[in-house]
Structure formats: structure tokens, C-alpha cells
Amino acid sequence: MRPAADGRGRHRDPIPVVVREAVLLLDPDRVLRHANDEARRLLDLPADCEGRPLDAFDLPPALTALLHGSEEFTDARAVVHDRVLGVDLHPTDRSGGPSHLIATLRDTAPLNGPDTARLRLELLYRAGASIGTTLDITRTCQELAAALVPAFADFACVDLYEGVLAGGEPRPGQSRPLHRAALAGIGELPPLLAPGSPVPLVPGTPRARAVAGLRSVVEPDLSSALAAWDEIHPSTVAAMRDQGVHTLVTVPLAVGGTLLGVATFWRARPRPAFDEEDRTLAEELTARAAVLVENARRYTREHTMAVALQHSLLPAGLPEQHALEVASRYLPAQAGVGGDWFDVIPLSGARVALVVGDVVGHGVHAAATMGRLRTAVHTFSSLDLAPDELLGHLDALVNRLDQEHPAPDGSERPITGATCLYAVYDPVARRCTLARAGHPPPAVAYPDGRVEIVDLPAGPPLGLTGMPYESVELELPEGSRLVLYTDGLVESRSHDLDHGLKLLRAALAHPGRDPRQTCEDVLAALLPVNPADDTALLVARTRALPADHVADWEVPADPAAVARVRAAVTRRLADWGLADQAFAAELVLSELITNAIRYAAPPIRVRLLRDRALICEVRDGSATSPHLRYATDTDEGGRGLFLVAQLAERWGTRYPASGKVIWAELPLAE
Incomplete structure (x- = not known):
């Protein structure tokens, strides 16, 4: 019933005067x-x-x-x-x-009448239902403090030992201070130390006795305790006296003999002092809360370990390379640590590999599996495998991982479950080769404003079938933006993959933006407020190696041709202003060309690339790979590759569709 107002704005009484309430x-x-x-x-x-x-x-x-x-x-x-x-x-x-x-x-x-037992049970039930709604330690402590104010106490606080809030093991002791984790009171400014403050245990006080005896303590009269605290926190004690705080009950937060901290409840006048029945109620609720705090502590510890493991396995920074301008983002899920990862891996011939992967699940297992797969991708990429071949090897590895960890009950082995997208970009040919294993398709934003979701065969997720994978080759104009991501970006509870891809196209339809700004646009358009899955995003804008930074010659299978190629290389290096590198380049190419003429098959080609290093490549028609070894004093040969390895920063062999390429990278002068 709404109160009626008279002409002077005062409310007439709409409520019956004689009621029991x-x-x-x-x-x-x-x-x-x-x-x-x-x-x-x-x-x-x-x-x-x-x-x-x-x-x-x-x-x-x-x-x-x-x-x-x-x-x-x-x-x-x-x-x-x-x-x-x-x-x-x-x-x-x-x-x-x-x-x-x-x-x-x-x-x-x-307050102490015949219905007190019923009221205490009701309070116990209501408070117990409101404590432990999350696995957050601080919130659990705050719920305990708030549950009993004002029905049981005027003020309540929870103090924990150092390290407990971070998930560490408690280290109790009389000389070790507690730290206030939660505080609740009937007013805006309770007369107690604020959360985050150190709380010393003063010898002889109720809390010190509770910790020493690992038992609850009821103090009907705080006169002596306030006098002891007055020497350490006089302003706090003065505020307690001003508000009439006169009694407390303090209960250790302990689980299985492990002391986590202390919960303390206070009353101010005119409320009566705590008694033994109040102690029982406080012990009951604190015991429940202690188990919940311990569960939250263990969860926090495992979560912290998983986060540390994941951060140690994710790339600390992006490597130096000139083929792509790259920006990346990783955003963890609200639910915890996941298995998403990304990588940028420089390859031979100025090429760069881009990787984005996702291990199903969350926690330490997902992070550890992600680390193993990331290491495997680095290993396979060092062999310069094609994207479809690399995913095939990765699929076989995941199958072996599953076989190493069968189900405990002997049933069908578990599937690790992971997806991956692997792309290789060549700045000389301006072409990108991609393959994916059950992963969302990449997107390409062209310089003219067109946005395309690449029609790339999906392939099965890693570890499912052992079937081969297919790759697709794209020609990318300089300035194209290649966008790789995990499913947490485009799929959520609110929309499916198709809608997510539609939002992604719209976010990329802004030509001329750099990768960093593109990342911000994409995340702003697609990422939900509370993501249920973690997200990895990699945006790479393509660059092209200028044509005048590439030189290439065809070499006849004649030892006399080596001198002509050396002379041509010397002239080209002089044109590039790299005359100081001519001696090392001549030695390296002489050895590689001579080996190709002697032991390999035509056609033989030499290519020089001026990038962040001077790259020397010799290609022939043979698939036989040379091996580095130590030559003995009596060997007539075997020292050529040893000399190449000493002069080059890196060297290796890769296998294109036919033949092989032996390459070496020489450092450029400062």
C-alpha cells in the first residue's frame, strides 16, 4: 500500500496502528x-x-x-x-x-531465551550456504566475515599466514605476523586494521593463545587485551574503545592440524559478551570455512603453477626477421590456464614459419602438452619440412603421447586432442604455403581492402586418425595481413563459428592498419567480456625482398665453372657494398658448388640473398644429404663442410619438391 500525501507533502498513516510487527x-x-x-x-x-x-x-x-x-x-x-x-x-x-x-x-x-537454539541453527544454515561460493581465497574469507555480521557479531576479521593467499604452504609461529585477508563490520569504518595490513600476535592476547593452543578462545572482557594492543596500535585501540568493543571469540582456521590463520569475531556494547554457546557456533562455521579456504589455497597453488609453466613455454618475444611485420596477443580464459600457443620461426632462405595451436582442456596437463607440441614444431621446422609433412609428423607424435598415457582403467586410450595451423611465407616469391589440422581457417586482409577466409582443407585434429594433410599455396601482395588465431576468438557461448568469422571479416576491413592496431581491432570486436576459453592471435603483414637483393646463377657441371661463379659473386657483393664478406662467401660457395659438381646431379643453381644476413644457397638435383664430420690427417677430403660450418652463423639442408638446397648464412658487417 502506497502512503497517501496531504497538501503539505506529509504522508498520512496508511498502516494499521495495532499490528504485531x-x-x-x-x-x-x-x-x-x-x-x-x-x-x-x-x-x-x-x-x-x-x-x-x-x-x-x-x-x-x-x-x-x-x-x-x-x-x-x-x-x-x-x-x-x-x-x-x-x-x-x-x-x-x-x-x-x-x-x-x-x-x-x-x-x-x-537473545538467550528458549528459541536461541533454533535461531543459532538458522544462522548456521544461512551462513554456511553463503560461504565458499568461489575458489578465491580472499572472497571465501570475506564471505566468512560477512556471514556473521550483524546477526552474530558487530565486527569480524580473518587473518592468514603469509603465503596462504598466494597458494603457498602456511608457516605458522608466534613470531610470524598474520596478514588481514577480510574484514566486515556494521559501520563504514570498523575500528580494526584494514585488509592487507600485517597483524602481529601479541603474547598473552586471545589470538596468541588461540594460535599457541590451536583452540578457540572466548574473551568476555577485553580490558587486558586492549591494554596489550595499545602499545602496538594505539589508534586502533582508541577506535575500538570509542565504539564500545568489549568482547571477542577467536577461532583458529585449521585443517588436519595445519594452521592457516585465525578468524576473530567482536561485539560492541550494548550487546552481551560472547559465551560458550557462541564459541560452539563460531567453531562450527570456522571449521567449514577452513576446509573451503584450504581447497581454494590448493587450487590457487595449482593455478599459479600452471600459469608459471605456461608462461615459461610461450615465446618470451618475437624473433628478429625481415619477411613479416608481426604482432601477437595471448589472453587467458577466465576459467584458468589453457593450451593455446603461437610461434614465429625464422627458416632458411629468408622464409618465416607462423604457427598457432590449441590443446583441448585447461590446467597443468594442457599447458605441459602445449609445451611438448611447441618443442616438436620447432624441431620439425628445423628440418625445413613442408607444412603438410610437418603436421603429419606432429600427428604421429600426438598418437605416441596418447599411447604413453593410457586410461587408468585399461579402456580405450585417451585422445590428447589438439589443433594446429602451420604456414610458411617466402618473401622472395611472395607466396605462403599453409596447412591445418582441425584448426579454424586463417584470414587474409589484402592491401586493397578485400578480406578473405582462406579455403584451406581442415584436416583432422592431431592424434585422431593418422590421415595425411593437405596444403594450399597463396600469392600474397606486399602489405597483406595474414591473421592466425585459436577458436576462443571466434567461438563463444553467444555465437557460433560462422558468426565469429563474419565479425572477424568486419574487423579486418580497414586497409592500411599495422599488425598491432589490427590486433586491437579484432579483440575489441570479438572477445567477450568473460572469455570461457583462452585466445591466441597472430597478425603478420607481409614484406617482399627487393629484386635487387636477389642474385642467382645456373652452374654447369664443370669444375672450371666454379671460378666464373666466384668472380660473379665478388662483383655482386661489391655492388651491394659487402666487399668485406666476399672472401668468406667465395670460400663457402666454392666448397658447396664443388661438392654439388662431384657428388650430386644437375641442374645446379647458386642463389645469393641479401637479408638480415648474407644467404648463400646451392641447389642440385640429388636428394643425398652431406654430413659434417672430422677428417683425419690421411683423408684427402671431408673438410669442406667443416669449413662452411666455421664461417657461417647457420647452415643446413632443405628438400624442395625435387633435389635439395644446401644453405649457409654469413653475418653482415656492422
């Missing part, structure tokens, strides 16, 4: 507009109470705090004159009427 009508400023007879009796209100602010009355702080609340509630508890009152607070009209509040108060029982 105390009724208060409050305006938005908490000015008392009406109090019925039961309210005047229960709260001992003066005759002229109406029209005066709520704070003008000598009401218990717990009740005042409830009536000043901004949200409606039902069946709260407050102690008034040694009686327990049930309190409800509701707006007078939810349909646009006057924004007043109706508070109803019911006299449930005396």
Missing part, C-alpha cells in the same frame, strides 16, 4: 516519517520521533546499518535490548510512487 516509514534521507506503537515500544522511541533523522535515536549500530542499506532485504537479524529482531526493508512503491521505505521488525525471541 513494528513498522517504520522512512524517506530517502532516512528521516522517520511514521512509527507505529509496536515500533515505539521495541525501539524505545520518544513521543516526538516522527520527522527526525534515524541517526538521532539511540539505536544499536547493527540495526542502524541495516536501515541505511541501499538494497531491500528480508529476514535479517539485529539485537535490540537483549532481544533478537527479524528485520525486513522494502520500497513503498516499485511503480514510480514516492521513493520511501517500509521497515518491519519482529520480536523473534530473547
